[in-house]
Amino acid sequence: MGRGTVTKPLKVALLGAGVVGSQVARIIVDQGGTLESRIGRRLELVGVGVRNLDVPRPGIDPELLTDDLDGLVSRGDLDVVIELIGGIEPARGLVLKAIGHGASIVTANKAMLADDLGALSAAARDNGVDLYYEAAVAGAIPIIRPLRESLVGDEITEVMGIVNGTTNFILDKMVTDGVSFADALAEAQELGYAEADPTADVEGHDAAAKAAILAGLAFHTEVRGSEVFSEGITEVTPGDIAAAEQMGCTIKLVAIAKLTDDDRIIVKVHPAMVANKHPLASVSGAYNAIFVNSREAGELMFLGAGAGGNPTASAVMGDVVTVARNRARGTAGHFSPAYTRRQVAPIGESSAQFYVSFDVVDRPGILAKCAAVFGKHNVSLRVVQQSYLDDTRADGFPARLGIMTHQTLESQLAQVIDELEDADFVGSGVRVMRVEGF
Numbered sequence: 179m180g181r182g183t184v185t186k187p188l189k190v191a192l193l194g195a196g197v198v199g200s201q202v203a204r205i206i207v208d209q210g211g212t213l214e215s216r217i218g219r220r221l222e223l224v225g226v227g228v229r230n231l232d233v234p235r236p237g238i239d240p241e242l243l244t245d246d247l248d249g250l251v252s253r254g255d256l257d258v259v260i261e262l263i264g265g266i267e268p269a270r271g272l273v274l275k276a277i278g279h280g281a282s283i284v285t286a287n288k289a290m291l292a293d294d295l296g297a298l299s300a301a302a303r304d305n306g307v308d309l310y311y312e313a314a315v316a317g318a319i320p321i322i323r324p325l326r327e328s329l330v331g332d333e334i335t336e337v338m339g340i341v342n343g344t345t346n347f348i349l350d351k352m353v354t355d356g357v358s359f360a361d362a363l364a365e366a367q368e369l370g371y372a373e374a375d376p377t378a379d380v381e382g383h384d385a386a387a388k389a390a391i392l393a394g395l396a397f398h399t400e401v402r403g404s405e406v407f408s409e410g411i412t413e414v415t416p417g418d419i420a421a422a423e424q425m426g427c428t429i430k431l432v433a434i435a436k437l438t439d440d441d442r443i444i445v446k447v448h449p450a451m452v453a454n455k456h457p458l459a460s461v462s463g464a465y466n467a468i469f470v471n472s473r474e475a476g477e478l479m480f481l482g483a484g485a486g487g488n489p490t491a492s493a494v495m496g497d498v499v500t501v502a503r504n505r506a507r508g509t510a511g512h513f514s515p516a517y518t519r520r521q522v523a524p525i526g527e528s529s530a531q532f533y534v535s536f537d538v539v540d541r542p543g544i545l546a547k548c549a550a551v552f553g554k555h556n557v558s559l560r561v562v563q564q565s566y567l568d569d570t571r572a573d574g575f576p577a578r579l580g581i582m583t584h585q586t587l588e589s590q591l592a593q594v595i596d597e598l599e600d601a602d603f604v605g606s607g608v609r610v611m612r613v614e615g616f
């Protein structure tokens with residue numbers, strides 16, 4: 179740079195000033211000098227798109243606020259657009275428009291990315307801009323960049339872990355403090371962990387979107403959130419929690435993505451009884467943890483805050499600095515993550531260990547009859563527990579069996595459950611929980 183040359187600042191627009199956006203705005207304003215020295219150019223926040231102009235936004239210059247997000251991303255002079263409004267539309271339309279006007283994108287929006295990451299990546303590539311989204315999976319934990327860069331010379335075989343902070347917080351509160359599901363969810367919302375519509379968290383859709391993004395990056399293919407088998411935590415009962423405790427396990431919402439022997443992928447999200455000896459069992463609060471298994475590196479574990487305004491803003495700012503550095507150098511980190519076409523295998527072809535519990539009549543030979551149902555479908559038993567409930571029970575099913583299987587196919591286990599539900603010696607309400615790390 180010659181003497182007297184003034185480098186122009188990089189123009190940044192922020193869409194959304196909620197839990198995460200407000201923290202990002204604060205960092206850009208408060209840490210301006212530090213960020214400038216890391217990037218080599220000053221970041222100038224030129225606009226903040228919000229829904230309601232009347233809401234007070236401490237720390238944000240009111241002159242920057244606009245409710246015309248479309249106009250903001252169409253200015254034509256933006257270097258970086260940070261999308262933090264969430265949801266698929268209008269977020270996707272705004273991002274595509276910003277890309278069309280030459281801006282690089284930083285987003286935390288996993289719902290949008292898991293809907294069609296391929297189209298967004300292609301638009302970024304075709305327009306020579308960056309698309310970065312470290313905050314979209316597991317909040318502050320660096321996991322996108324390790325998959326996309328650090329491990330890209332290796333062959334990943336499995337990615338699994340806890341990727342939703344809200345549900346981990348809820349389950350932890352229910353187990354540790356005996357708090358009700360509703361109260362724990364309300365607290366997670368207050369702390370800024372939950373999505374705007376927390377159904378996405380508790381029904382497993384948020385974790386499914388993250389699992390799709392992780393699977394796509396790990397296995398170099400396109401996976402959409404809708405292709406991920408997902409069950410949330412709304413059906414987890416206090417009885418399930420107690421049964422898990424009795425088995426030396428803790429219930430967690432887990433996401434699993436792995437390669438099959440015939441080069442397809444299994445991607446699934448569901449509650450699981452995790453053995454207490456497994457490191458995932460002790461991941462508490464809104465923390466997330468992800469294990470990556472790869473051919474050369476072996477097993478890697480990533481742990482940290484999976485949700486919350488400040489931790490998520492940290493990941494967003496990491497991307498902002500990277501994208502801004504690229505911009506300052508006149509480059510973009512073009513890459514095509516999905517160069518293969520791997521199919522997602524149906525859930526029936528996935529295998530797991532299961533814990534099945536059900537009530538039975540108290541008659542000689544019942545245990546053998548139950549075991550025969552499992553045996554008939556080639557499901558091998560690992561642990562069998564029997565407890566006596568109460569012989570005055572009106573329903574006539576006073577004994578409870580808890581059976582943990584060895585690894586078995588989902589389709590075989592489904593046949594066992596169908597048969598148990600039809601058997602006259604089994605009461606209604608057969609419970610099934612997958613098991614990890616036992």
Ligand SMILES: NC(=O)C1=CN([C@@H]2O[C@H](COP(=O)(O)OP(=O)(O)OC[C@H]3O[C@@H](n4cnc5c(N)ncnc54)[C@H](O)[C@@H]3O)[C@@H](O)[C@H]2O)C=CC1
Nearest residue numbers: 194196197198199228229262263264286287374485486490
């Ligand atoms: N809160 C967290 O812990 C994390 C959030 N994320 C993601 O970050 C994004 C933002 O999340 P939060 O800040 O928690 O959500 P939030 O609901 O607190 O903030 C979103 C803001 O965008 C505004 N907004 C929504 N639609 C708009 C529109 N059409 N026009 C103008 N403003 C609009 C809302 O009024 C709200 O103020 C989402 O994609 C979320 O999934 C990712 C990781 C963690």
Ligand SMILES: N[C@@H](CC=O)C(=O)O
Nearest residue numbers: 342343344371372373
């Ligand atoms: N609602 C999400 C926020 C971060 O992605 C979660 O709870 O994990």
Ligand code: NA
Nearest residue numbers: 312315317319
């Ligand atoms: Na992350």
